[in-house]
């Protein structure tokens with residue numbers, strides 16, 4: 001189970017933000033089958049009912065608590081990081097990013113629109129908070145420039161607004177109205193005078209013979225704007241109310257002949273469906289969107305009073321057809337948000353090595369899939385010592401980079417990769433043995449001193465009656481014997497090969513013989529056979545839970561002292577890497 005927590009301006013009945021949320025939920029759940037999504041919302045009950053997800057209050061306290069059990073924190077769109085509407089909300093969203101960092105949860109800025117940020121405190125906060133994020137995608141070039149300008153030095157990927165992936169609900173809310181229908185999606189804005197809008201709407205209704213409708217995109221607020229305008233109008237106009245879901249709003253826009261849009265998402269909705277639209281660029285984001293779909297001359301607020309809207313509407317009505325705005329590439333880029341989120345959830349990169357952020361069940365399921373596919377695969381149970389070793393051993397490093405699956409075995413790897421729980425190789429053996437009995441998989445064990453693998457195999461059979469051991473082989477053999485041993489494994493055709501020759505040596509050995517052996521799941525397991533056989537005692541559960549298994553092993557085997565030096569080195573390398581990418 002992967003737990004994703006999404007925060008944004010949700011539960012406020014703002015159609016644009018709800019459209020983003022709805023599209024994000026649909027595409028994330030379609031792409032990540034084991035995702036459990038929680039949304040921080042102003043109205044948790046409503047959010048839960050609308051989208052069938054979990055929802056929590058958006059207070060800092062409740063989000064901080066939820067972050068404890070979160071695998072990925074998404075700061076979702078639209079324009080959260082700006083101080084035009086309020087400085088308080090900018091501080092709130094930055095605080096959440098910083099809290100997620102304190103909780104060591106991977107953070108993604110998801111297709112956001114950034115800016116304008118006018119105050120220097122705002123710029124400082126955004127730089128601080130965004131620089132600590134793991135993945136930053138923004139919905140337009142302008143947002144990227146804004147972040148670069150305030151000093152964010154991370155990679156910033158320009159994708160597209162997540163709402164480009166929204167699917168319309170079959171609404172037919174306008175089916176009874178006389179065509180052509182011209183829709184207005186307006187908001188209150190200081191430079192816009194409602195009398196001018198009323199006059200424009202009258203001309204469209206009177207001179208062009210169109211039905212004028214108002215579509216509120218921010219429920220109560222925009223509804224009251226529409227009421228004030230219709231009161232000033234001489235002609236009749238219709239205010240569309242009870243639009244509940246964003247997909248319904250999308251459906252309504254799809255029924256228009258022409259849209260006059262201030263609200264960004266009203267324009268996006270028109271573009272997606274090829275409805276001719278006249279954008280009013282009250283904010284740079286509308287200008288940016290218009291340019292991205294080839295509308296290069298959006299109206300400015302000042303144009304509202306000079307009759308320009310009527311001219312444009314007349315021109316678009318005379319086309320008498322839908323337009324094909326170039327939205328395919330925007331849809332693809334919106335999808336990239338999802339792909340990148342999935343990658344961040346499932347993979348980590350530490351000291352240049354990519355590994356898989358998996359829990360026990362997920363790791364075992366992938367290994368089962370490998371067995372079904374019958375293609376030989378190298379699986380590494382990754383620990384910090386290996387990472388340090390790979391720094392000085394290019395051959396080993398390249399094996400790690402080419403391995404099919406790298407599982408976070410040690411507490412050091414879990415710490416550096418910020419995964420919630422590690423998957424110790426020795427526990428994975430147990431899990432695989434349990435599944436092997438069910439599925440009839442056969443296991444071959446090679447490694448450890450003479451007789452130990454045999455003893456370990458007997459213990460496993462005792463624990464999992466019915467387990468089929470294809471063969472055992474001690475780990476000390478001469479190179480002359482190697483060919484015979486490899487042939488023996490190949491001939492017994494096991495499904496799983498456990499190789500306990502010690503880290504480094506075992507991965508190199510597997511890589512060398514992988515193709516010839518033809519075993520689907522070849523897994524390096526270090527000294528696990530010694531523990532299973534009872535030759536070496538494993539740390540008690542409380543020591544493991546405290547993350548101190550390495551210390552226990554050291555006390556048991558002080559000769560490991562030199563190897564232990566790799567641990568502080570690893571911590572140092574990881575810190576150095578973080579410092580150099582974040583500063």
Ligand code: UDP
Nearest residue numbers: 447448449475476500501502503526527530
């Ligand atoms: N080993 C082996 N053949 C060798 C060298 C080592 O079978 O040529 C075995 C050794 O007996 C031990 C395991 O590899 O069972 C290494 O255990 P250790 O705990 O040192 O491995 P790690 O888990 O740290 O990789």
